[in-house]
Amino acid sequence: MGRTPWSRDEPTRSPFALPSGVPGRLAGHVMLWLNRQQDVLDLLDVPPGAAVLEVGYGPGGLIRLLRRTGARRICGVDPSVQMRDLASRPHRAEIIAGRIDLRLGTAADTGFAEAEFDRVVAVNNVAIWPDLRAGLSELHRVTRSGGRALIAWHGGTRPSLITRSNALPAEKLDEIERALRDVFGTVTRRELTTLTCLIAVR
Numbered sequence: 001m002g003r004t005p006w007s008r009d010e011p012t013r014s015p016f017a018l019p020s021g022v023p024g025r026l027a028g029h030v031m032l033w034l035n036r037q038q039d040v041l042d043l044l045d046v047p048p049g050a051a052v053l054e055v056g057y058g059p060g061g062l063i064r065l066l067r068r069t070g071a072r073r074i075c076g077v078d079p080s081v082q083m084r085d086l087a088s089r090p091h092r093a094e095i096i097a098g099r100i101d102l103r104l105g106t107a108a109d110t111g112f113a114e115a116e117f118d119r120v121v122a123v124n125n126v127a128i129w130p131d132l133r134a135g136l137s138e139l140h141r142v143t144r145s146g147g148r149a150l151i152a153w154h155g156g157t158r159p160s161l162i163t164r165s166n167a168l169p170a171e172k173l174d175e176i177e178r179a180l181r182d183v184f185g186t187v188t189r190r191e192l193t194t195l196t197c198l199i200a201v202r
């Protein structure tokens with residue numbers, strides 16, 4: 001039995017939403033292959049020495065890109081053991097050294113300290129969270145003053161078939177934007193090629 005995301009009326013059993021077992025591992029490899037996120041990284045604009053948190057890192061495509069930045073700390077939470085293992089695999093040395101820290105956790109319960117991060121990012125998982133406002137409040141809590149949170153969901157200027165099949169109705173996207181504004185204040189919407197991004201500054 002899956003959990004019911006806030007954006008749907010029924011529980012989801014998709015291995016992309018909550019990867020587990022063999023289907024989950026397969027979904028992880030597919031996401032790693034499909035989800036190239038250099039444009040997200042560019043928009044996130046990670047300053048040298050920054051601490052970054054990725055919520056719902058999945059197979060870790062964005063973690064691999066973050067590793068090449070000047071970020072001092074790269075942390076992540078995801079509830080899937082399969083994704084934690086897959087995302088961690090290429091980074092053993094940096095995990096031991098403490099620069100990379102990929103944990104089990106959720107948007108609503110990251111386990112990190114208040115104001116710990118300069119950048120917080122969540123790609124293609126906000127609509128899967130069971131409780132939108134609990135997740136956004138937690139993202140706000142762990143973002144330092146002046147820090148930035150970026151929430152991305154399927155959309156963009158040239159959506160692929162997969163993107164289109166996962167797109168949210170306009171009113172659900174508006175609901176995320178409104179909730180983010182309630183928590184952070186100002187929010188900017190930006191369209192990338194296959195993602196709609198909401199950027200908030202604490």
Ligand SMILES: C[S@@+](CC[C@H](N)C(=O)[O-])C[C@H]1O[C@@H](n2cnc3c(N)ncnc32)[C@H](O)[C@@H]1O
Nearest residue numbers: 016017031035056057058080106107123125129
């Ligand atoms: C569609 S995948 C996206 C993975 C990755 N961000 C990407 O774009 O390739 C969704 C991910 O969100 C994770 N997830 C599900 N529920 C979550 C929650 N409540 N908080 C944080 N992550 C969650 C899943 O385990 C899965 O790894």
